[in-house]
Amino acid sequence: MTEPLLRIEGLRKAFGALVACNDVSLDLRPGEIHALIGPNGAGKSTLIKQIAGNMAPDAGRIHLAGRDVTGLSTAARARLGLGRTFQISSLAMEYTVLQNVMLGALGHRGGVMRFLSPVMKDKALLQTARAALERVGLAEAARRRTADLSHGQRRQLEVAVALTLSPRVFLMDEPMAGLGAEGSARLTGFLDQLRQEAPILLVEHDMDAVFALADRISVLVYGAVIATGTADEIRADPAVREAYLGEEDAA
Amino acid sequence: MKREPLLNAAILLGLLLVPLWALWADAPFTITLATKVAILALAGVGLNIALGLGGLVSLGHATFFGIGGYAMGILASHAQSFVPLTEVPFLIEGTKSMPVIWLVAVVFSALAALAIGALSLRTSGVYFIMITLAFGQMFYYFAISWPAYGGEDGLSIYVRNGFPGLNTLDPIQFFAICYAILALVLFLAARLAASPFGLALGAARQNDERVQTVGMDSFRLRLVAFTISGAVTGLAGALFADLNRFVSPTMFSWQMSGEFIIFIILGGIGRLYGPVVGAALFIILEHFLGGLSDYWHIYLGAILLAVVLFARGGLIGALAGREVAHD
Amino acid sequence: MSTVLLIEQLLNGVQFGLMLFLMAAGLTLIFGVMGIINLAHGSLYMVGAFAAAGVAAATGSFTLALIASLAAAAAAGALVELTVIRRLYARDHLDQVLATFALILIFSEGTRWVFGSFPLFLDVPAALAGPVTLPGGIQYPLYRLFIIVAGLVVAAGLFLLISRTRIGIRIRAGEADREMIAALGVDISRLYTLVFALGAALAGLAGALVGAIQSVQVGMGEPVLILAFVVIVIGGIGSIRGAFVGALLVGLTDTLGRFLLPVIFRAFMDPSAATSAGSALASMLIYILMAAVLVARPTGLFGKA
Numbered sequence: 084m085t086e087p088l089l090r091i092e093g094l095r096k097a098f099g100a101l102v103a104c105n106d107v108s109l110d111l112r113p114g115e116i117h118a119l120i121g122p123n124g125a126g127k128s129t130l131i132k133q134i135a136g137n138m139a140p141d142a143g144r145i146h147l148a149g150r151d152v153t154g155l156s157t158a159a160r161a162r163l164g165l166g167r168t169f170q171i172s173s174l175a176m177e178y179t180v181l182q183n184v185m186l187g188a189l190g191h192r193g194g195v196m197r198f199l200s201p202v203m204k205d206k207a208l209l210q211t212a213r214a215a216l217e218r219v220g221l222a223e224a225a226r227r228r229t230a231d232l233s234h235g236q237r238r239q240l241e242v243a244v245a246l247t248l249s250p251r252v253f254l255m256d257e258p259m260a261g262l263g264a265e266g267s268a269r270l271t272g273f274l275d276q277l278r279q280e281a282p283i284l285l286v287e288h289d290m291d292a293v294f295a296l297a298d299r300i301s302v303l304v305y306g307a308v309i310a311t312g313t314a315d316e317i318r319a320d321p322a323v324r325e326a327y328l329g330e331e332d333a334a
Numbered sequence: 335m336k337r338e339p340l341l342n343a344a345i346l347l348g349l350l351l352v353p354l355w356a357l358w359a360d361a362p363f364t365i366t367l368a369t370k371v372a373i374l375a376l377a378g379v380g381l382n383i384a385l386g387l388g389g390l391v392s393l394g395h396a397t398f399f400g401i402g403g404y405a406m407g408i409l410a411s412h413a414q415s416f417v418p419l420t421e422v423p424f425l426i427e428g429t430k431s432m433p434v435i436w437l438v439a440v441v442f443s444a445l446a447a448l449a450i451g452a453l454s455l456r457t458s459g460v461y462f463i464m465i466t467l468a469f470g471q472m473f474y475y476f477a478i479s480w481p482a483y484g485g486e487d488g489l490s491i492y493v494r495n496g497f498p499g500l501n502t503l504d505p506i507q508f509f510a511i512c513y514a515i516l517a518l519v520l521f522l523a524a525r526l527a528a529s530p531f532g533l534a535l536g537a538a539r540q541n542d543e544r545v546q547t548v549g550m551d552s553f554r555l556r557l558v559a560f561t562i563s564g565a566v567t568g569l570a571g572a573l574f575a576d577l578n579r580f581v582s583p584t585m586f587s588w589q590m591s592g593e594f595i596i597f598i599i600l601g602g603i604g605r606l607y608g609p610v611v612g613a614a615l616f617i618i619l620e621h622f623l624g625g626l627s628d629y630w631h632i633y634l635g636a637i638l639l640a641v642v643l644f645a646r647g648g649l650i651g652a653l654a655g656r657e658v659a660h661d
Numbered sequence: 662m663s664t665v666l667l668i669e670q671l672l673n674g675v676q677f678g679l680m681l682f683l684m685a686a687g688l689t690l691i692f693g694v695m696g697i698i699n700l701a702h703g704s705l706y707m708v709g710a711f712a713a714a715g716v717a718a719a720t721g722s723f724t725l726a727l728i729a730s731l732a733a734a735a736a737a738g739a740l741v742e743l744t745v746i747r748r749l750y751a752r753d754h755l756d757q758v759l760a761t762f763a764l765i766l767i768f769s770e771g772t773r774w775v776f777g778s779f780p781l782f783l784d785v786p787a788a789l790a791g792p793v794t795l796p797g798g799i800q801y802p803l804y805r806l807f808i809i810v811a812g813l814v815v816a817a818g819l820f821l822l823i824s825r826t827r828i829g830i831r832i833r834a835g836e837a838d839r840e841m842i843a844a845l846g847v848d849i850s851r852l853y854t855l856v857f858a859l860g861a862a863l864a865g866l867a868g869a870l871v872g873a874i875q876s877v878q879v880g881m882g883e884p885v886l887i888l889a890f891v892v893i894v895i896g897g898i899g900s901i902r903g904a905f906v907g908a909l910l911v912g913l914t915d916t917l918g919r920f921l922l923p924v925i926f927r928a929f930m931d932p933s934a935a936t937s938a939g940s941a942l943a944s945m946l947i948y949i950l951m952a953a954v955l956v957a958r959p960t961g962l963f964g965k966a
Contacts, residue, residue: 135547161549173547175540183544186537190548195534196558199522202530248548391755453952456959460698460754461898464890465955471887472948479941588883592762599759629774635766642760643748 086149087112088282089134089252094143096129096306103129104140105306111252116274116283118293121303122326127286128170130303131256134284135167136160148251161190166250166281170257172237174229180240181225184212187247215246219273235266242270253283259292271295294318302326338654342607346517349375349610353509365505366577367621371614372512373573378597378609379519380566385595386604387527388559389539393591394450394466397473398564400586401446402439402571404477407489407581409435414492432497432511435572443568444561446473451560455553470591477583488582495576502576512573516610519566524606526562535559567594596638602648611649665799670920671913676805678912679812683867684889685896685904686819687860693836693899694856697746698754700761702864702889703882704768705741709734709865710872710881711772714781723786727869734865735858737768742857747850765883773879780876783869808870815866816905823901832856836899888915891947895954897964906962911947918946 087110096104103126111117121127132138134145136157145153152160161167174183185202188211189195202208216222219239224232232240238258245253258274259267271292274283278298287293293300294314301311304326310317317323349372356364377399384390412419412428419426429435454465478486494502502508526532538545538552545552575581584590593616600615601608619637623630641648688702712733717726741764749757785804793803823829831847835856868882875881892911896903923939930938954962 137543156551157543157546158549158551161547167547169543169547173541173543175537175544177540178537182533182537186533186544187548189530189533190545190550195530195550195555197530198532199525199529201525201528202533203528205530244544244548385755391758393758453955456955460692461894461959463698463754463758464894465951467887468891468894468948468951471884472945475944476941479937479944481937588887595755595759595762599755603755629770631766631770632774635763635770638763638766639745639760642756642763643745646756 085113087146088148089254089284090146091134092144092146094130094133094145095141096133096138097141103306104133107143107303107306107308109301109308109311111282111284113282114278115298116278116285116296118285118287118297118300119303120287120290120293120300125303126306127303128256129306131254131286134254135165161248161250164248164251164281165254166245166248166252167254168238168241168245168256168258170260170286172234172241174237174240174244176228176230178229179225180216180221180227180229180232180236181212183229183240184215184243184247185209187215187244188212191248211247215243218246219243220269234261235263238262238266238270242273250281253277253281253285255283256286257288258285259287259289267292338605338650341650341654345607345610346520349516349614350513353506357506362505365509367617369505369509369512369577370574371610371617372509372516373570373577374593374597374616375610375613376512376516376519376573377567377570378594378601378613379516379523379606380563380568380570381594382563382598382606382609383523383526383566384560384563385598386606386608387532387539388535388556388563390455390556390560390563391463391595392466392560392563393463393588393595394468394470395564395567395594396586396588396590397450397466397470398443398447398567399571399574399590399594400473400477400581400583401443402568402573403575403581403585404483404489404571405439405442405568406435406495406572406575407491408483409438410491410495411483411489430493430495432495432502432572432576435495435576436569439568439572440565443571444565446568447561447564448557451557451564455556455560467588467591470586470588474583474586474588477586484582486583488580488584491575491579491581494579508577512577515569515573519569520606520610523566527606531555531558596634598648599638599641600648602650602652603646605648605650605654608648608650615649665797666920668797668799669801670916672801672805672809674913674916675909676809676812676912677916678909679809679816680867680871681885681888681892681912682816682905682908683812683863684885685892685908686816686901687863688886688889689893689896689899689901689904690832690856691860692893694832695746695750695835695853697749698757698761699746699860700758700886701741701764701768702860703884703886704765705734705738705861705864706868706882706885707768707772707879708737709862709868710783710877711776711781711868712865713869713872714783714877715776717783718781723789723873726783727866730865730869731862734868735862737865738861739854739858741861742854746857747853750853769879776879778879780878783872783877785873804873808874811870815863819863819901828855888947891951893961894951895961897961899965900961900963903961903963910950914950915943915947918943922946 089111092108094104094107107130119127133140136155144151147160147163147165150163152163185208188208192208216225219242221236221239221243224236242258259270262270267289274296277283297314299311300314300317301308302317302323309326310320310323349368353365353368381392381395384392409428410430413430419428450469454462457465483489496502497511500507534545534550535555538555542552571585597609597612597616601612619634623633684706688699691697691699709730713726713730716729717723745760745764749760789804789807791803792800793806795801823832831852835852888911892904892907895910896907922943923936926935926939
């Protein structure tokens with residue numbers, strides 16, 4: 084069996100009496116999409132923040148591509164190959180679309196401490212940046228201001244920036260949110276192929292996408308993983324039906 | 335859309351033509367005013383690297399202006415009294431050479447900016463504003479209470495420092511020096527804004543999380559920007575001291591820091607040439623309103639308030655349109 | 662002899678600290694509730710001092726002078742909130758800095774225009790003049806003691822106001838969640854005006870109280886404002902308790918530093934060098950304290966992490 088690229092062991096985070104993350108362990112193997120689902124308030128955001136390095140866990144370790152990154156900053160994790168997209172688009176809104184992907188390309192290549200050369204004429208960076216836009220279907224919008232993009236286009240741009248990082252591992256927080264049926268379907272197709280480049284830890288509410296894409300699914304309830312398995316195993320799991328799908332039906 | 339570069343060229347040309355006209359009309363005081371504009375604009379351009387590009391609202395840039403000023407004052411006063419600064423561990427003498435003074439001013443203001451930045455950039459938002467203001471005040475009080483270089487009274491330098499091949503006592507020649515430096519720094523600042531560093535710094539201003547997510551250390555970006563910014567303002571301080579042939583603790587005062595920010599907002603935030611227009615506007619207002627009323631700061635306050643509340647783009651924004659040019 | 666002097670300086674430090682607290686408490690309240698950085702807070706301090714000096718000169722009553730300082734500063738604060746500050750809530754910090762900087766210019770020059778450039782003098786009232794003998798035979802100016810007591814009373818009142826009253830509950834709710842209290846039907850714009858006026862009144866009172874031991878002049882507010890910022894950075898923004906502890910720390914550090922450092926330096930320097938080096942270092946001491954707090958706890962001693 085291949086070594087997982089992302090391995091989380093016994094992660095724990097409490098805010099006072101509230102345990103938002105309770106002894107969570109999961110891993111992400113090469114070539115797979117591992118979906119993380121759970122009702123609102125299950126602790127998905129807390130878990131993502133800890134993996135991305137925005138929040139320090141109280142206990143537990145995080146390994147990325149064989150290295151313990153638990154004590155490292157967000158930036159250091161990104162340099163080690165963590166490509167993250169945000170639930171709420173987190174982009175440089177005053178910049179053009181191209182500038183945003185250039186930023187990613189620059190972050191990946193390094194050499195940010197260059198003060199006098201014009202970055203927007205850097206051929207190598209431009210090539211990486213344009214290729215990423217091409218792949219997500221945003222090439223036409225390259226010169227537009229990011230703030231003027233539609234919601235769906237911003238999501239595409241998020242993914243494009245992550246692509247410029249050539250990450251070892253993708254961490255995607257609800258990339259389908261607000262995309263609409265057509266957009267979701269297109270992104271689903273795209274992620275389906277993307278997993279061959281780097282595995283994806285996918286947090287997603289869109290159950291159609293999750294069950295269509297995921298090799299494995301972990302279900303998070305009250306901060307704890309109550310089940311991990313294939314789509315069929317998860318569908319059949321009584322605890323999951325009880326805690327999660329049951330709620331969906333009731334609502 | 336391409337009106338701003340044209341406007342910038344006109345601004346730079348205007349700042350050159352006014353003293354040339356004054357030379358022809360034999361109005362040396364106008365040349366001095368134009369020189370003052372060029373120097374204060376330089377200080378503002380320095381601050382704008384931190385504020386406009388990096389989004390760092392420093393209310394303590396007078397610190398670097400003052401350090402630049404005292405670099406000139408201390409070196410020149412030792413030179414004019416023929417007493418070396420120190421003889422241990424090796425002899426350091428004063429100097430009347432502008433290039434040497436500039437170098438010292440830039441190095442020491444950069445070091446101060448590095449230290450203050452390393453402390454204050456641990457925070458952000460209002461904390462950053464209050465801390466930069468407080469450190470500025472620290473230098474102000476230190477300059478007042480340290481008697482070796484004039485304390486509260488400041489230091490007078492009798493003869494303007496020299497520049498190889500020029501007569502710096504001639505107002506137009508000193509203007510030429512200041513103008514050339516301003517033009518050079520504007521050119522470099524434009525390159526900086528379009529450089530990889532500028533792209534990353536601007537992104538850090540807009541969205542810190544984004545910059546970290548692509549693997550960049552935003553603290554380092556800001557610290558470098560703050561240091562460059564302080565160094566440029568320090569250079570302006572050395573020139574300002576040479577213009578007045580006088581340095582005093584008021585160069586460190588919080589009002590000075592406030593005025594630098596006013597230059598930027600009057601001209602237009604986020605505009606490379608904003609501080610140039612702002613400084614010119616400020617000096618014109620000071621000159622004309624100051625002639626009309628002893629209480630011209632009331633009018634300045636009212637104008638500033640009106641610009642902040644109703645005309646955020648400043649003068650360049652009004653003339654060149656709202657869109658800030660990209661790439 | 663030296664112990665007596667030290668105790669006297671300690672009391673001076675406490676007195677200075679309490680006056681800084683009055684300034685810092687208003688600033689930190691205004692920031693906590695409205696998210697506004699108000700550089701013109703020093704102007705309100707000055708308004709209080711001038712109102713007190715003017716009324717004292719006209720009526721001869723120190724009590725009326727203090728009331729006038731509270732009323733004038735509160736009125737000026739409310740006016741400023743209604744006309745300018747209100748437009749700044751949704752703006753960034755840069756706009757707040759610039760607009761309130763503009764207010765300083767207007768207040769300072771306006772005051773100079775009305776009262777002239779010469780300092781005014783606010784006399785210590787006869788009933789509070791002269792020294793008082795403290796336990797241990799220490800002679801201390803009665804008026805300074807009065808300021809200490811007044812500062813403590815106001816501080817206690819402020820704590821009670823925040824923790825026990827309906828207004829205090831709303832203020833705390835406003836600090837926690839602005840949208841929430843609007844949803845609860847609290848008239849938020851009135852609350853803001855009120856908090857701003859309250860902060861202004863505290864500043865005005867401090868100006869009047871200090872005005873009687875220093876001179877009343879244009880520009881007196883800004884050095885105190887910047888010290889109040891140091892207090893807030895040390896104490897942690899938005900925390901009244903932090904402002905109290907920070908203010909006493911700054912007051913004591915500054916006063917004792919000025920007193921003790923030259924003495925300490927005299928142990929290994931010649932007297933005149935010790936005096937100048939000591940006072941130069943003393944003038945930087947509170948900023949060094951601030952830097953130390955920043956290194957250890959960037960959000961201040963009582964700030965939220």
